[in-house]
Amino acid sequence: MSRASQSSRTNESNIYKGRYSEPVPTTNLHNNEDDFPEFEPFDEEAMPRAYAPVGTALLVQRVDMCQQLNKPNHYTTTYDIQNLVVRRGQEFVVRVTFNRPLAQGDDFQLEFLIGSDPTPSKGTLVAVTFGSRRGGPWSGRIVETKGELVLLGVTPTADAIVGKFRTYVAIVTGGGIQRTSRDANTDLYLLFNAWCPQDAVFLADEAARREYVMSDYGVIFEGTVADMSKRNWMYGQFERGILDACIYILDASRMPIYNRGNIVQLVRMGSAMINSQDDNGVLVGNWSEDFSMGTAPTAWTGSVKILLQYANTGVPIGFGQCWVFAGVFNTFLRCLGIPSRVITNYNSAHDNTGNVKTDIILKMDGTPDISNTRDTIWNYHCWNEVFTVRPDLPAGLSGWQAVDATPQETSDGYFRCGPASVTTIKEGLLCHPFDSRFIFAEVNSDMVFYKRDRYGTLTPYRVDKTYVGKAIYTQAIGSTAPLDITHTYKYPEGSAEDNRTMARAEDYGCERDHSELPDAQLTVAITAELVSLGQDVNLAVDFQNQTEHSTTVKAHLTGSVIFYTGVISKSFRDQDFTVTVAANYTERVKFKIPAQEYMPYLGSQLSLQFIVTGKADDQSVSVIKVIKMQTPSLTLTVRGRPQVQQEMTVTVSFTNPFNFPLQGVNLAMEGSGLITHRTRYYRVIDPLASISWKESFFPRLVGPRQIVAVLDSSYLRQVWGKADIVISA
Numbered sequence: 001m002s003r004a005s006q007s008s009r010t011n012e013s014n015i016y017k018g019r020y021s022e023p024v025p026t027t028n029l030h031n032n033e034d035d036f037p038e039f040e041p042f043d044e045e046a047m048p049r050a051y052a053p054v055g056t057a058l059l060v061q062r063v064d065m066c067q068q069l070n071k072p073n074h075y076t077t078t079y080d081i082q083n084l085v086v087r088r089g090q091e092f093v094v095r096v097t098f099n100r101p102l103a104q105g106d107d108f109q110l111e112f113l114i115g116s117d118p119t120p121s122k123g124t125l126v127a128v129t130f131g132s133r134r135g136g137p138w139s140g141r142i143v144e145t146k147g148e149l150v151l152l153g154v155t156p157t158a159d160a161i162v163g164k165f166r167t168y169v170a171i172v173t174g175g176g177i178q179r180t181s182r183d184a185n186t187d188l189y190l191l192f193n194a195w196c197p198q199d200a201v202f203l204a205d206e207a208a209r210r211e212y213v214m215s216d217y218g219v220i221f222e223g224t225v226a227d228m229s230k231r232n233w234m235y236g237q238f239e240r241g242i243l244d245a246c247i248y249i250l251d252a253s254r255m256p257i258y259n260r261g262n263i264v265q266l267v268r269m270g271s272a273m274i275n276s277q278d279d280n281g282v283l284v285g286n287w288s289e290d291f292s293m294g295t296a297p298t299a300w301t302g303s304v305k306i307l308l309q310y311a312n313t314g315v316p317i318g319f320g321q322c323w324v325f326a327g328v329f330n331t332f333l334r335c336l337g338i339p340s341r342v343i344t345n346y347n348s349a350h351d352n353t354g355n356v357k358t359d360i361i362l363k364m365d366g367t368p369d370i371s372n373t374r375d376t377i378w379n380y381h382c383w384n385e386v387f388t389v390r391p392d393l394p395a396g397l398s399g400w401q402a403v404d405a406t407p408q409e410t411s412d413g414y415f416r417c418g419p420a421s422v423t424t425i426k427e428g429l430l431c432h433p434f435d436s437r438f439i440f441a442e443v444n445s446d447m448v449f450y451k452r453d454r455y456g457t458l459t460p461y462r463v464d465k466t467y468v469g470k471a472i473y474t475q476a477i478g479s480t481a482p483l484d485i486t487h488t489y490k491y492p493e494g495s496a497e498d499n500r501t502m503a504r505a506e507d508y509g510c511e512r513d514h515s516e517l518p519d520a521q522l523t524v525a526i527t528a529e530l531v532s533l534g535q536d537v538n539l540a541v542d543f544q545n546q547t548e549h550s551t552t553v554k555a556h557l558t559g560s561v562i563f564y565t566g567v568i569s570k571s572f573r574d575q576d577f578t579v580t581v582a583a584n585y586t587e588r589v590k591f592k593i594p595a596q597e598y599m600p601y602l603g604s605q606l607s608l609q610f611i612v613t614g615k616a617d618d619q620s621v622s623v624i625k626v627i628k629m630q631t632p633s634l635t636l637t638v639r640g641r642p643q644v645q646q647e648m649t650v651t652v653s654f655t656n657p658f659n660f661p662l663q664g665v666n667l668a669m670e671g672s673g674l675i676t677h678r679t680r681y682y683r684v685i686d687p688l689a690s691i692s693w694k695e696s697f698f699p700r701l702v703g704p705r706q707i708v709a710v711l712d713s714s715y716l717r718q719v720w721g722k723a724d725i726v727i728s729a
Helices: 003-016 067-073 206-214 242-252 263-273 304-313 322-335 422-427 436-444 496-507 595-602
Strands: 039-041 060-064 084-087 092-098 108-113 125-129 139-146 149-155 163-172 176-179 188-191 217-224 227-234 283-285 317-320 340-350 357-362 376-388 399-404 417-421 446-452 458-464 471-475 482-484 522-528 537-545 551-562 568-581 585-593 607-616 619-628 635-640 648-655 662-671 675-685 690-697 703-713 716-727
Touching: 060 163, 067 084, 067 092, 125 139, 163 242, 206 322, 206 340, 217 322, 217 340, 217 376, 217 471, 217 619, 217 703, 227 322, 227 619, 227 703, 227 716, 242 263, 242 304, 242 322, 263 322, 263 376, 263 399, 263 417, 283 322, 304 317, 304 322, 304 675, 317 322, 322 340, 322 376, 322 399, 340 436, 376 417, 399 422, 417 422, 417 436, 422 436, 422 496, 436 496, 446 619, 458 619, 522 551, 522 607, 522 619, 537 551, 537 568, 537 607, 537 619, 551 595, 551 619, 568 585, 568 595, 585 595, 635 703, 648 662, 648 703, 648 716, 662 690, 675 690
Parallel strands: 084 188, 283 317, 357 446, 635 716
Antiparallel strands: 039 176, 060 092, 092 149, 108 125, 108 163, 139 149, 163 176, 163 188, 217 227, 340 376, 340 471, 376 399, 399 417, 446 458, 471 482, 522 537, 537 585, 551 568, 551 607, 607 619, 635 648, 648 690, 662 675, 662 703, 703 716
16 A cells, blocks of 8 residues: 555544544445455464365466356446446356366355455455355355366345455465455446346346346437427447446445445435535536536437546536436436436426425416516426335335436435335325425426415415326337326326325325315417427417306416526517407417517527416416427438448538528537447538538447437527437347
């Protein structure tokens, strides 16, 4: 050990004096060169376990981690890494070459160490014995002997620590223990195992395992519930450096090494570390219009560049929004072997007041009262689910667990959320950890419209119990189609089961709205066709009168550019209008919003929000409509022989369809197992001008693959393109 290392360790020990006998090991990736002396004599009072056989002393010539045998059996051939990667709860083999054949009386063991100051009591030092001598918790057997070659089988426990282990072979001699020297080539990575029935993350369905553990690219759903779109995302959990980056995240969190086999603790820590809000974690959240100090959230193609840059610098990366946090968290989880998926909740409530009500406050004239409205409804919000048993919860609450790395609210002092059993959310069992109440509100809040008088008194006049949590989707197994999983979070609105769930939630302290409001006889709805960026918006506002007499409505239309979080960026229209609706009739009012009215305020946002409020006699009406603008796309053309290690090319093409130039344009492309992240910058793309960018690559992985490209500038974001390829061996 160097003097600097000794000094550092001494100082750290002094910090913990009186609290721990030794500092808690929290570092996994450092190269520990002083684990053991190569020869460790027995204590004076200790006796050898057995006498060494007469003749030549047993020595180790070579240790082979048998990657060609182990990786296919452990589904880890896709990891681009030099060392062996295996999954816990499942046997792997190690071939040891001795200087002579084994003889009766030879005594040896394999030793696996993780972290600093490894110890058997914490599971960070595991001795695996062979023969009749009892060893540690991992089991070992001699599979085969061929002269000096011995094939050893090792089975880690199904709850073993996850991370990077150092490997030694130890031989018991008459005077002590002789060990192999430190060899980084024999280090191995141990992961969670969705194929092992005894592992907490066991997933029985093979197709589900292929999707939720092995798939390294996918789609994340976004847009609005009426205009769903999807964003391609490269998870890239098998790319070079990513496994070490994920372990580095745990090291940066200072999570004790001996807790890293506990799925609940590890996932909860990961939820906190993917954002940088309070712990110097991976991603800086930014929901503004200014991304000059980093990369715009819309410009990322996947997780790989983010994780590698964080691991190389230790500095949080800018910038992320919910789908970026979810995409990076999904990479972290799948890389460590945890079945996971990205979830999108449309009309997701962010309940700042701690109840299950989303309060929408209007002024006396019916216009939105922005300054006094604290709750927001996001067009969509992304989080993750992990599949695991929950031994800390009652029976029946295992399975999919909601976890969220987007920094919204604190949980036990840190910006994190979950894991919360999806079943607890559906059943309203909000007494169980972690953060089930917050997620319950995101999918179940009542949207309550209030009128605020001159004295500040709020009077509810309308309650919508169906708007929030309108639809919850994830990617379907084996395709990019949306899978509706709303039913896993909530019962059908108004059903007996739903009423029971809501009542149970109130028993656990959730405050709901119980306003006794008469059934509405006057209603309003907004419809609009899909609109491409730069086109006029055509709105149709329908007032339905269900009374027996004609009524006149004094109404107001508000148009705003909004962030996808529901926060208003700029307002561009405030218009009063009056409409008379005959008895038992629906009257339609049409509005045309010219493109030049909203374009100057659009910035990087692509969503417009229209609110219509109205009053007739003693009735008040209101409706919200969000429109997501459609953007042009990139064209990707792939050429070459689609075979591993054969040169191929990809060309990205784009034509500026607008009557204004695009300035400061960044193009990026990436394809897991195909092409590393690459970028190209264009100072300006003139109106109707075209660009073309060509890159070559050599595929690394077989099977269905995908290349994704994204164009990003301050005037135009979320321009995508993709190419699907099938690579043969």
